[in-house]
Amino acid sequence: MGPRIGPVGEEPQMSDKDTKAMMSTEDIPQGKASPNSKDFQRSVFYSIKFFVLCHSLLQLAQLMISGYLKSSISTVEKRFGLSSQTSGLLAAFNEVGNTALIVFVSYFGSRVHRPRLIGYGAVLVALAGLLMSLPHFISEPYRYDHASPVDMPQDFEASLCQSKTLVPDPTPAPSNSSCSSYTETQHLAVVGIMFTAQTLLGVGGVPIQPFGISYIDDFAHNSNSPLYLGILFAVTMMGPGMAYGLGGLMLRLYVDIDRMPEGGISLTSKDPRWVGAWWLGFLISAGAVALAAVPYFFFPKEMPKEKHELRFWRKVLTVSDSPVSRGEDSPSEQSLQEPLEKQDGLVQIAPDLTVIQFIKVFPRVLLRTLRHPIFLLVVLSQVCMSSMVAGMATFLPKFLERQFSVTASYANLLIGGLTIPSAIIGIVVGGMLVKRLHLGPMRCGALCLLGALFCLLLSLPLFFMGCPTHQIAGITHEPGNLPGLEQFPACRGNCSCPLDDFNPICDPSTHVEYLTPCQAGCTSRVVQEALDKSQVFYANCSCVVGGGPVPAGSCDSACSHLVLPFMFLVSLGAALASLTHTPSFMLILRGVKKEDKTLAVGIQFMLLRVLAWMPSPVIHGSAIDTTCVYWAQSCGRRAVCRYYDHDLLRNRFVGLQFFFKTGSLACFALILAILRQQDKEERTQVTVSIPGLQQQQPLVSGPEKKPEEFRA
Numbered sequence: 137m138g139p140r141i142g143p144v145g146e147e148p149q150m151s152d153k154d155t156k157a158m159m160s161t162e163d164i165p166q167g168k169a170s171p172n173s174k175d176f177q178r179s180v181f182y183s184i185k186f187f188v189l190c191h192s193l194l195q196l197a198q199l200m201i202s203g204y205l206k207s208s209i210s211t212v213e214k215r216f217g218l219s220s221q222t223s224g225l226l227a228a229f230n231e232v233g234n235t236a237l238i239v240f241v242s243y244f245g246s247r248v249h250r251p252r253l254i255g256y257g258a259v260l261v262a263l264a265g266l267l268m269s270l271p272h273f274i275s276e277p278y279r280y281d282h283a284s285p286v287d288m289p290q291d292f293e294a295s296l297c298q299s300k301t302l303v304p305d306p307t308p309a310p311s312n313s314s315c316s317s318y319t320e321t322q323h324l325a326v327v328g329i330m331f332t333a334q335t336l337l338g339v340g341g342v343p344i345q346p347f348g349i350s351y352i353d354d355f356a357h358n359s360n361s362p363l364y365l366g367i368l369f370a371v372t373m374m375g376p377g378m379a380y381g382l383g384g385l386m387l388r389l390y391v392d393i394d395r396m397p398e399g400g401i402s403l404t405s406k407d408p409r410w411v412g413a414w415w416l417g418f419l420i421s422a423g424a425v426a427l428a429a430v431p432y433f434f435f436p437k438e439m440p441k442e443k444h445e446l447r448f449w450r451k452v453l454t455v456s457d458s459p460v461s462r463g464e465d466s467p468s469e470q471s472l473q474e475p476l477e478k479q480d481g482l483v484q485i486a487p488d489l490t491v492i493q494f495i496k497v498f499p500r501v502l503l504r505t506l507r508h509p510i511f512l513l514v515v516l517s518q519v520c521m522s523s524m525v526a527g528m529a530t531f532l533p534k535f536l537e538r539q540f541s542v543t544a545s546y547a548n549l550l551i552g553g554l555t556i557p558s559a560i561i562g563i564v565v566g567g568m569l570v571k572r573l574h575l576g577p578m579r580c581g582a583l584c585l586l587g588a589l590f591c592l593l594l595s596l597p598l599f600f601m602g603c604p605t606h607q608i609a610g611i612t613h614e615p616g617n618l619p620g621l622e623q624f625p626a627c628r629g630n631c632s633c634p635l636d637d638f639n640p641i642c643d644p645s646t647h648v649e650y651l652t653p654c655q656a657g658c659t660s661r662v663v664q665e666a667l668d669k670s671q672v673f674y675a676n677c678s679c680v681v682g683g684g685p686v687p688a689g690s691c692d693s694a695c696s697h698l699v700l701p702f703m704f705l706v707s708l709g710a711a712l713a714s715l716t717h718t719p720s721f722m723l724i725l726r727g728v729k730k731e732d733k734t735l736a737v738g739i740q741f742m743l744l745r746v747l748a749w750m751p752s753p754v755i756h757g758s759a760i761d762t763t764c765v766y767w768a769q770s771c772g773r774r775a776v777c778r779y780y781d782h783d784l785l786r787n788r789f790v791g792l793q794f795f796f797k798t799g800s801l802a803c804f805a806l807i808l809a810i811l812r813q814q815d816k817e818e819r820t821q822v823t824v825s826i827p828g829l830q831q832q833q834p835l836v837s838g839p840e841k842k843p844e845e846f847r848a
Contacts, residue, residue, distance in 0.1 A: 181431070181435050182436060182439045182440065183439075184355045185364075187251075187355075187435060188352060188367060188368060190428065190431045190432065190435075191254075191348040191352070192367060192368050192372065194254070194258055194348075194425070194428040194432075195344060195345060195348070195368065195372040195375065196371055196372055196374060196375045196378070197424040197425040197428045198258070198341055198344055198425060199375025199379065200375045200378045200379045200382065200421050201262075201264075201265045201379075201418065201422060201424075201425055202230060202261075202337060202341065202379075203375060203376040203379030204379045204418060204421055205226070205268070205334075206227055206379070206530045207380045207383025207387075207417075207533060207548045207551075208386070208387060208417065208544070209533065210533060210534040211414045213534075213776050214409075214776050215391060215411050215414065216323065216327065217323070217768065217770045217776050219761050219774065219775075219776070220531065220756075220757035220758070220760040220761050221754060221758045221761050222757070223757060224530060224531070224753035224755075224757025225754050226327075226330055226334060228530075228749060228750045228754060229331055229334040229335055230335065230337040230338035230341070231338055231745045231746075231750045232335055232338060233335040233337070233339035233342075234341055234342055234745060235338075235745045235750070237339060238342055238346075238738070238741070238745070248347075249437045250343075250350070250351045250437070251347075251351065251432045251433075251435035251437070252432060252435075252437075253343045254347050254348055255429045255430075255432030257340045257341065257342060257343040258340065258344065258425055258428060258429030259340070259429050260336055260339060260340030261336075261337055261340035261341055261344075261422075261425050262340075262422045262425040262426040262429065263422075264333045264334070264336035264337035264340055264422075265333075265337070265418045265419070265421050265422030265425065266418070266419070267329060267332065267333035268330060268333040268334070268337075268415075269416075269419050269422075270329055271329055272391070272414075273415075274322075274325075275322065275326060277395055278391050278392055280403065280409040280410075280411070280638075295639040296654055296660070296661065296674075297631035297653070297654045297657050297659050297678075298631065298632055298654070323770075348368070349368070352365060352368070353365070355439050355442060356441075357441070357442040360442060370560075370564075373556075373559075373563070376529070377553075377556035377557060377560075378552070380533075381548070381549065381553070382420065382421070383417055383545075383552075384546070384547075384548035386412060386413050386414065386417040386420075387405075387413070387414065387543075388405060388412060389412060389413040389416065390403070390410075390411075391412060391415075393413050393416075402663070402672050405543045405544075406543055406690075407688070407689050407690075408638075408778070409638065412544060412545065502739060505728060505736050505739055506739075510723060510724075510807060510811070511728050511736060511740075513804075514720050514724050514803070515739075515743050515744075517584070517716075517799075517803035517804050517807070518720060518744060518748075518800075519743065519744060519748045520748075520799035520803065521713055521797075521800045522752070523751075523755075524713070524792075524793050524797055524800075525713070526749050526752035526753055527753060527755065527792060527793065527796075528706075530756060531757065531789070532551060532555075532706070534760070535760075535785070535789055536550065536551075536699060538780050538782070539602050539782055539785065540602075540603055540693060540695070540696050540698060540699040541603065541690070541693035541696055542696060550700075550703050554704070554706075554707040555706055555707045555710050557707075558707035558710045558711040559710045559713075559714040560714070561711055561714075562710065562711035562712060562713065562714025562717070563714045563717050566583070566587075566714065566717055566718040566719060567718040569583060569715075569719075570719050575719065577723060577726060577811050578812065580720075580723055581719075581804065581807045581811050582808060583715070584716040584719050584720050584807070585804040585805060585807075585808055587712045587713065588713070588716060588797065588800045588801040588804050589801055590712050591709045591712040591713045591797055592794070592798060592801055594705050594712070595705075595793060595794045596794075597705060598702065598706070598786075599786065599787060599790055599794075601698050601702045601705075602702075602782055602783070603693045603695040604695075604783070605779075605780070605782040605783065606649050606690065606779070606782075607647060607648045608649045608650075608651070608779055609648050609651075609656070609679070610650075611651075611766050611779065631654050631655075631657060633652060633654035634652075634654075635769070636768070636769050636770075637651070637652045637654070638651060638652065638768060639653060639688070640688075640689060640690050641653050641674055641687065641688050642686060642689060643656070643680050643681075643686050644686065644687070645680075645681055645682075646681070648691075649691050653674040655679070656678075656679040656680055656686070657676075657677050657680075658676060658678075658684065658686070660674070660675045662674070662675055662685055671687065673687055674688065713797075713800075720804075723807070724736060724737065724740060725737075755792065756792060759788045760780070760785065760788070760789065762784075763780045763781050763784040763785040764780055764781075765779050765780060765781050766778045766779040
């Protein structure tokens with residue numbers, strides 16, 4: 137006999153007759169006995185444990201594909217000539233489709249075949265990932281020197297100093313042949329495809345998490361549900377880290393690795409013109425989501441409720457003297473079951489409402505929930521925190537690239553290896569503190585206040601940790617100014633230099649950077665072959681002392697070593713900010729009426745999307761654009777920014793983070809003040825009615841303690 141799916145230590149399999157006799161109606165959803173109980177026992181798709189495994193892998197892959205764009209945002213900007221504001225809007229656009237449909241998830245509830253709908257959503261997410269990579273295949277091969285003819289190496293003679301008598305003097309107007317109506321149409325089509333893909337990515341993700349959580353809670357044993365959901369969240373939180381890790385690996389590869397030019401390329405990943413294989417990560421992530429979606433088409437609409445508590449879980453709870461071992465509700469069980477099982481509010485009566493009635497009832501309950509001061513302030517504090525996180529997750533890789541002159545691959549590896557794990561640790565520690573210390577409302581508010589305060593204090597040194605702006609010949613440091621002919625160095629003499637060319641070189645003696653060898657007056661190019669790569673030098677440069685040779689590429693930063701201390705402070709701040717996640721969530725669960733808890737959580741996530749995750753990347757991108765000192769031009773329009781004022785970039789990026797952290801701190805301070813006032817009023821009422829003090833109800837059920845232990 138083969139192995140059975142079921143709890144360890146269960147009795148041997150009985151006959152069909154005995155099995156049907158033992159199958160009580162309460163084990164079957166909706167109180168109906170199942171004629172296929174033998175299939176229930178034998179099929180792996182009727183195991184809630186297998187569903188938890190599949191859903192953990194699916195949410196991991198989903199967050200990996202949704203977070204991958206953030207890891208390659210600067211690469212996409214360079215490849216398609218986008219501003220940071222446009223790329224920020226692109227990164228936030230997946231929230232549009234998600235927000236538009238998330239409200240109706242509460243309406244449909246268990247009416248639909250939840251696993252199958254999750255599978256359809258996952259397939260849509262996979263198709264969106266494939267659509268995100270489509271612009272690479274419909275676009276022409278990447279040319280990192282747009283001024284070069286097709287029949288010569290991309291950075292050879294076109295970037296050198298050529299006499300004005302041989303080459304006409306360039307004009308600021310876009311007169312090159314590449315600026316055709318077809319080129320502009322292709323650019324608009326590429327951008328439109330990516331925005332459409334991001335919208336579909338958000339729509340596909342709508343049913344995955346809410347339907348998966350409710351399905352687990354419906355059919356798992358009451359004591360096992362918190363464990364299963366904890367495993368689900370723990371695995372899911374690794375998704376963003378894996379997205380940055382995948383970005384770090386893919387961006388080491390050249391963008392046109394599938395269609396390399398003859399003779400190869402002379403670029404390295406440190407060259408500012410380097411564009412990595414951003415599209416390859418979307419293909420890998422889409423494949424992972426597609427594979428994870430397959431099992432959902434075989435899960436039933438309903439399965440027998442799990443009958444046995446996991447033995448090792450029971451032992452753990454017994455050793456820790458958990459309330460569960462004494463027959464009481466554990467905190468996790470309360471917080472997860474009450475919104476999903478013990479609901480008697482709008483979501484429970486939703487099956488009796490039509491869509492029109494549901495839409496009519498929703499605004500009334502929304503306003504009633506928003507009038508609760510604790511709920512409103514907690515949501516506002518989370519909006520501030522989420523705005524900070526959304527901006528940092530989207531543009532921190534680009535900030536590290538520009539500020540410390542590190543490669544996109546290295547920046548992603550730092551974030552995926554330091555910041556994301558720190559945030560996960562913060563969430564776990566916050567939950568453990570609430571659980572072990574049995575924190576009441578005021579102590580939860582105090583914990584949130586301390587976490588926000590220390591997170592804010594750690595932001596102060598970041599204003600002073602950065603690198604100065606490179607000295608760039610011919611470019612002033614006034615944001616918005618475009619270089620004209622009068623700004624180019626006079627030492628270039630009789631050179632005719634294209635205005636839209638970008639092939640930087642560095643004079644190591646003066647640490648001055650030139651946009652092209654032509655602007656440095658260089659007339660020859662030398663390639664030194666090495667074992668693993670070739671190094672390009674330019675010689676006979678009239679603007680360089682001694683004439684060169686000077687190496688190709690931007691100047692190395694003198695303070696790149698500061699990137700590790702900077703990331704250490706950022707990661708520590710992320711851990712402290714994440715520390716407030718669980719206690720603030722518990723304040724919401726215990727701060728609203730029991731019948732409104734489920735909808736309150738839904739409203740919370742909807743407001744976070746509308747007020748934080750959608751606008752924050754656009755706000756951060758717009759702030760970054762204001763620090764640009766040299767814009768590349770493409771067919772007369774402003775394209776990607778080539779150089780930023782580093783000091784201004786650091787002050788505005790870190791300043792935005794500081795602003796949102798301050799807002800969160802102010803909200804938590806008001807929450808604590810209101811809780812203290814409410815506690816004082818309750819104590820006054822108790823003193824008048826009953827002699828003695830009333831013990832404050834903890835957010836987490838636990839062993840009885842003296843009243844003094846719950847005082848703030």
